[in-house]
Amino acid sequence: MGRRSIATLVLVMTVLAACSAPPSEAPAQNRIIYGLTLQVSGIDPHINQSSELGIVLRQVYDTLVYRDPTTREFVPGLAESWTISEDGLLYTFNLRQDVAFHDGTPMNAESVRLNFDRIVYPDTLSQKARSLLGPIVAYRVPNDYTFEIELNRPYAPLLDGLAQVYLGIASPSALATVNALPGMEEYNTLLYQYHQVGTGPYRFVEYIPGDRIVIERNTDYTWGPSFYTPPEEDTIDVIEYRFFDDAATRSVALESGEADIMGELLPADGSSLSNNAEVQLEPVAIPGQPLQFYMNTTVAPTDNLAVRQALLYATDREAIVESIFQGFSPVAWGPISASSLYYNSGVQGVYDYNPAQAIALLSSAGYADSDDDDMLDLNGDPLIIRIVQPPWSQLPEVAQLLRDQWAAVGIQAVIEPVPGFAGLMDKIGEAEYNLVAFSSYGLQPSYLIDSFMSTSEQNWTGYADPNLDTALANAISTQDEDDRSFQYGTAQAIIMQQALILPIRDTVNLNAHRSTIRGLSFDAYGWFPLMVNASVVAEEQ
16 A cells, blocks of 8 residues: 555545534533553454444444343344244344434435445455354345345344344445545445444444544434433433553553543452442453363374363362452353353363362373373373463463463473464464463354364364264254253263363453443443443542
8 A cells, every 4th residue: 555545545534533423412511431451453343343343333333133131132123023934044124114323314124235235245354244144145125124134044143143233234325425435445445434323322423543432422312222221311421432452551540530431351450449439340241152272182182082181170260260360250161151041051060170080080091100200291201281372361371370280280281372363373273282272252152163063164172073063053053942052052061071172261341430430231242331321420529
């Protein structure tokens, strides 16, 4: 990209940011600062996938359906009702007829179609939104307020995908404005993030990369889901999101009043803030995979089931949770967290900390201390476990503690740090690891297919079992809730019987806010606040 092109792009972004939303009729009275913990590479919901994006844009967009955070049932959003055909291949959505985008454009079925066009278009390079649509083969507009989605096979997670902010419906007028900019065709997919227009309870005002994102309350909003309950007074009129990349600055910002709300705090911060009367902690359980390590079944010594089971028994997860996560997170027992749908409680406690059992299993596999160095070996070859350790989620501390705990039973751990996601993928490509850390999030455990289906490119365990494949395939195709629960339960049992993972802790999003913030709550997925329900009162003098 040439300097002139860059300058042009920056100029256009500045102009778009300045005109992204019409001004409020009255000046805003209540403005708060919401701290984000990571700089974002982009905030277009159809393109990008970061949780920081959702923290902001859950306020700007509505989705066709929602999940009620309390019941976890699907409730109407932009669609007031919907039906699913008996074969599970056709979804028909009846849309509300009283919704307008922030720019005044009416919301209708054609609006939804244009959004789907953008999401599925290959050049959009969608990181998440497209995958949420599953095996979609067609979508249609039978009339102004009816939208149909056709699948090529039953796919139970579709409604769950449609409830996520990454499939938020944008104004077709705003999308067309960006696409019509002369001479900017090369950048069109990148420009919309600076000029976003939805139908949600807040309007998009500006995005200045590396500095701030600003949204303001949509005073015309009357069509939210049933669990949107705005306060009658002390509403939050303007939210300014600022980036706090340095973890050491987050609790300080809260205590000083520089920030009003902060998410993804370190456990140590939570412990110190718990003693501050001016700050309130809001830990939120995150459904999905726990913090875990996949075990590679194709490389020695973790190709041996006894070794994999021994690693589980040799791990004192309670000690890890208490020392590293300060007790804010529960111990994880299986491939999905206890707060997830279809959790199989039968996996709980199966691999309690039992170093004697670990030693017995390793002995049965032929390992012994043949040279009296307190470390086990097999015919002179030391028992070494190679751990690929990314830098996030306090994994460096976790890996160190695993090394110390395993040494007590004669297992030598070699930690191989990687600087980020690209380095992680490089290590996985080499396929010489024994353990690799990774996790994903969501209420529907359909992510288990990516992680454990034998044909999946993301099956980093290398394990293949037709029974596991069948359970996972049945779970996402059945329309029967009881059967889906049974299939997911079966999959979890197989994964733990075969010791394919070492789960550490269920993820908890540790948030905190000034005591002036009232009514802060989160969506069904745990990451994204529902700012429409919150209020702010004056500081007590």
